[in-house]
Amino acid sequence: MTGFDRLFPFIPVMVYPYMSLYVGIFLVAMLLKGKDFLHFVGMLITIELITYPVFYFFPAVYPMPQFEANNFTTRFLQWCFQADVHNNTFPSLHVSLAMGTALVINNRHKKAGKAAILWAVVVAFSTVLVKKHFFIDVMGGLVVAQAAYSLTVKNEYMEKWLNELEQKWQKAPERMAIMLNKLNTDNLQHSKAFTLLFIFLGLK
Incomplete structure (x- = not known):
């Protein structure tokens, strides 16, 4: 000291x-x-x-x-x-x-x-x-x-990376909505099969 x-x-x-x-x-x-x-x-x-x-x-x-x-x-x-x-x-x-x-x-x-x-x-x-x-x-x-x-x-490199990340983050809800809509339409025919599979596994 x-x-x-x-x-x-x-x-x-x-x-x-x-x-x-x-x-x-x-x-x-x-x-x-x-x-x-x-x-x-x-x-x-x-x-x-x-x-x-x-x-x-x-x-x-x-x-x-x-x-x-x-x-x-x-x-x-x-x-x-x-x-x-x-x-x-x-x-x-x-x-x-x-x-x-x-x-x-x-x-x-x-x-x-x-x-x-x-x-x-x-x-x-x-x-x-x-x-x-x-x-x-x-x-x-x-x-x-x-x-x-x-x-x-x-840091300019950090700033650039954060700008890109922020842009992707802002677009995330839109992309999520598109993905969910696709799942609800294209994969609707598989829902019954998945349901039956889960029921079967639950009975095992």
């Missing part, structure tokens, strides 16, 4: 913005549609593909702070420490996911994006104020978020 890390006080109440990450991701996933949703999911997956190998091959641990769990907030924070995996300090997955989410929102809605980036910054600071991460972990998380955003949302 560096002297700079020691400058950040321990503030248990920051556990609430820290845990707001999960609510934020859920809400964004529910609100985004079509290609924006696919961008978002692709960004989340890319972040995990970048960070998890680092956690596995280069595990890093932040020493758990000693504090008395004597109220709801401190007990909640204690539960968070107990439930968390302790070898995934660098880069901060929390920061990566929060800032990545904010960048996706900012790409779609500039006004909402400013609020989302502010939220992500608060989440980033919460990781050091509840003593979950070193400051270097925050910096690493920001780099991962930007990299994942560039590889998914701002």
Whole structure:
């Protein structure tokens, strides 16, 4: 731990913005549609593909702070420490996911994006104020978020592929209707045979 890390006080109440990450991701996933949703999911997956190998091959641990769990907030924070995996300090997955989410929102809605980036910054600071991460972990998380955003949302090949996928998705109901209509007409003569076959198998 560096002297700079020691400058950040321990503030248990920051556990609430820290845990707001999960609510934020859920809400964004529910609100985004079509290609924006696919961008978002692709960004989340890319972040995990970048960070998890680092956690596995280069595990890093932040020493758990000693504090008395004597109220709801401190007990909640204690539960968070107990439930968390302790070898995934660098880069901060929390920061990566929060800032990545904010960048996706900012790409779609500039006004909402400013609020989302502010939220992500608060989440980033919460990781050091509840003593979950070193400051270097925050910096690493920001780099991962930007990299994942560039590889998914701002990637021209990804954009082309998503455009094609979106077009196919929009045509899916029409194709399904055509297929069902074909089944109802061309294969009608086989329905009695299939029914008799199922009855026979059920009697066996």
